[in-house]
Amino acid sequence: MSFTGIIPLLKPPGMTSHDCVNKLRRILKMKKIGHTGTLDPSVSGVLPLCLGHATRVAEYIQDLPKEYVGTLSLGRSTTTEDADGEVVEDKPVEETFTGDQIADILQQFMGTIEQIPPMYSAVKVGGVRLHELARQGKEIERKARKVEIYRIDLLSTSLEGPYPEFTMHVKCSKGTYIRTLCVDIGRKLGYPAHMKNLNRVASGPFKLQNCYTFEQIEEAANRGAVEELLKPIDWALLQYPEFTVERQQVQDIYNGKKIRLGPLYVDGQLLRIYSPDRRFLALYRTIEQEGEWWGKPEKVFRLEGE
Incomplete structure (x- = not known):
């Protein structure tokens, strides 16, 4: 059986984007499936998967703005810039920030900003992915890249104690690393920081509330109703x-x-x-x-x- 269209997958944490493609290939018993850009294994949320002829529009989905809800933890930095890495700096927060202070700092990141890609990333330098070098214990110089932050809003705070946290909603351009954004925000506040968790809530027109789990897709496949889950090819081109x-x-x-x-x-x-x-x-x-x-x-x- 072969299908053509786009399935907005609700990616579970703990799987790479390629893992998701392989699992969907097994469920649908078809080979021509592609993802629309790598999503870190620990990140959950919206991952549109292209089936059949729809793989030809994957590049256009990759170029669309993305939206994330993530929590920043202040006071510790890690090797990977997220909660999966080893702590490299521990500096408990001695002052009490207010929500207004945090919100004001976030607004300073609106617009075009520069980011240095993290070592634990899929960015290639000299034909080698940075995360491959990082796992060998190597760190190399990386060029800063310009990205666009279209919107950044403070959603909630837990600012008491030595390691305060706050959650934010970010709408950004392709290539933005929310992990790195968290580190840079922490630096602006005067403390090490890392991303505690992250959920992608939108990828272009594909929203979290319209996504399907692997269990839902498998159930639809068993009753011959996969087409009901598919978005047409031109959904990726509505811009x-x-x-x-x-x-x-x-x-x-x-x-x-x-x-x-x-x-x-x-x-x-x-x-x-x-x-x-x-x-x-x-x-x-x-x-x-x-x-x-x-x-x-x-x-x-x-x-x-x-």
Whole structure:
């Protein structure tokens, strides 16, 4: 059996993204399944998995903003920047912070910030993943990378005692490390810090409340109802404008021909292409030629049997 579409998985803690792909392959008895970006094993939450032809849009899901709810623990830093690592600095907090103080500090991280990727990460340097070097006891210089924090809100606090904690909701760009954000926030407060736990609550249009557990997916597979769980391919592309072609142009789309567009486009803009009966056909990119706007194929999604 083969399926095409996107399953928003509720990833359990303790599994890598690749583990999740392998388990879904066993449940659905199909090979063509891909994830949409690595999620640390200890992190739970939204992990869209692409099935069949939908694997061709995984890269676009990876580029979408992500949302997390995480708890920062102040007073200790670790080798991995999260609760899984060994403590490398222990400095009990001697002052009492207020919620307003924490909230004010968080707002200083809004917008474009720079992060140095943690050693325990999947970032490659010289063709080798940093976590492989870290496990060999090596630490190398890493270049800072720019990421975007679209929103950061304080949700709750537990600020008493030598190791206060607070929980925050972060909406951020691709490539943001919440672990590193926690360390940097701690540094701003004058103390070592690490991420105690993390849950991804959204990945683009895929929300936590719309995700399915492995148990729910397996139950659906047993009763032949997997299609009920699938989101269509174009769900991963809703950030792009749509364009509907005439009925006689559908075959041209399938043949990869360029199409004439109307005015008021931006060069290089991506468009979702639909048939008059609302079938998603392709992803096209705009180009300007001799004063006219055209669309040329980026990816065509022809269904089997058409």
